[in-house]
Amino acid sequence: MNPVNHMAIIMDGNGRWGLKHRNSRNLGHKEGLKSVEMVMRYCIKKRIKFLTLYAFSTENWKRPLKERNYLFNLLEIYLKEKLEKINNEKIRIKIIGEKNFSKGLNKLLDFAEKKTIKNTKLQINLALNYGSKKELIYAFNKLKKRKGVTENDVNKSLYTKNIPDPEILVRTGNTQRLSNFLLWQIAYTEIFFEKKLWPDFKREDLNKIMKKFSKVKRNFGKI
Ligand code: IPE
Ligand code: IPE
Ligand code: MG
Numbered sequence: 001m002n003p004v005n006h007m008a009i010i011m012d013g014n015g016r017w018g019l020k021h022r023n024s025r026n027l028g029h030k031e032g033l034k035s036v037e038m039v040m041r042y043c044i045k046k047r048i049k050f051l052t053l054y055a056f057s058t059e060n061w062k063r064p065l066k067e068r069n070y071l072f073n074l075l076e077i078y079l080k081e082k083l084e085k086i087n088n089e090k091i092r093i094k095i096i097g098e099k100n101f102s103k104g105l106n107k108l109l110d111f112a113e114k115k116t117i118k119n120t121k122l123q124i125n126l127a128l129n130y131g132s133k134k135e136l137i138y139a140f141n142k143l144k145k146r147k148g149v150t151e152n153d154v155n156k157s158l159y160t161k162n163i164p165d166p167e168i169l170v171r172t173g174n175t176q177r178l179s180n181f182l183l184w185q186i187a188y189t190e191i192f193f194e195k196k197l198w199p200d201f202k203r204e205d206l207n208k209i210m211k212k213f214s215k216v217k218r219n220f221g222k223i
Contacts, residue, residue: 001214006050007043008166008189010181011035013173013197026070031199033078040091042206043122050123050163052096054181058131075128076105083112090121096159097130125163132183135159160185168213170206172198190216 011032018028036053043051056071086093093112100106109128139157143149155161165185171178172194178186192209194201 002167002216002218004046004048004167004210004213006052006164006166006168007039007048008052008054008169008182008186009039010054010169010171010173010179011198012171012175012179014199016173017197017199025067028197028199029071029074033074035198035201038201038203039206040122040124042203044089044091046210048122049120050125050166052125052127052160052163052166052182054127054130054179056097056128056130057180058097058129058134059180061129072101072105076108079108079112083115086112087116087119090119092116092119092121092123094123094125094163095128096125096135097128098134100129123163125160127181130159131180132178133180136184154184158184165189168192168209170194170209172196172201188218188220190218 014028014032015025016028017031018025021027021031039051039053042048055075060071061068083093093116095109095113099109101109135158138159139154142157143153146153160182165187166182166189169182169186169189169191171191174193174195174197176193182189190213192212194205194209196205
């Protein structure tokens with residue numbers, strides 16, 4: 001049995017789901033929240049301690065303003081509505097990425113992080129305005145005056161400092177690429193590409209992934 005301590009997810013396919021069902025990409029983003037809730041409950045049940053969710057990339061700024069605003073609004077409403085419950089369930093929220101949204105949303109994100117900082121049941125790393133290359137550049141700049149930089153020094157200089165590398169990365173939405181997500185951290189992660197769009201992704205699909213993962217021989221270079 002391979003233990004799972006950290007699962008990371010590229011939640012892709014919302015737009016296509018929305019277009020297919022009601023000709024509205026934004027509807028897909030809203031529906032995607034149900035899958036987020038499902039995964040959160042799943043991780044708690046399976047005692048997975050870290051869940052990293054790719055919610056908005058540094059490249060997603062290229063989307064139309066209307067869609068971006070819809071996404072940020074959705075996040076704001078969700079947090080305002082659910083933060084109390086999240087905190088009561090002992091879930092910690094941590095943002096990875098650079099907070100450069102509206103003043104209101106930046107403040108809310110800071111508040112959510114501070115309020116939940118002591119929680120240990122599950123840590124959700126919400127990747128927002130996250131880009132792996134940007135994160136690495138941030139780390140390199142922090143380390144540029146240091147000599148003999150070690151792997152551990154890099155780990156400690158990333159946004160994901162103190163977060164162990166994920167054992168599992170899932171990407172939904174029938175696309176096989178990483179889209180600038182956790183490039184350093186997934187050096188030895190098992191990757192699962194799922195055909196289903198994010199809002200269609202269900203508990204059974206996660207069960208299947210966990211089952212497959214449990215049977216993988218993780219060599220880490222050995223035989
Ligand atoms: C992923 O779904 C969610 C975000 C990037 C915010 P998409 O919006 O990329 O959905 P598709 O890939 O266009 O269907
Ligand atoms: C990746 O999805 C980013 C998130 C899920 C937040 P995208 O839909 O933005 O990725 P590309 O553009 O298809 O690579
Ligand atoms: Mg997409």
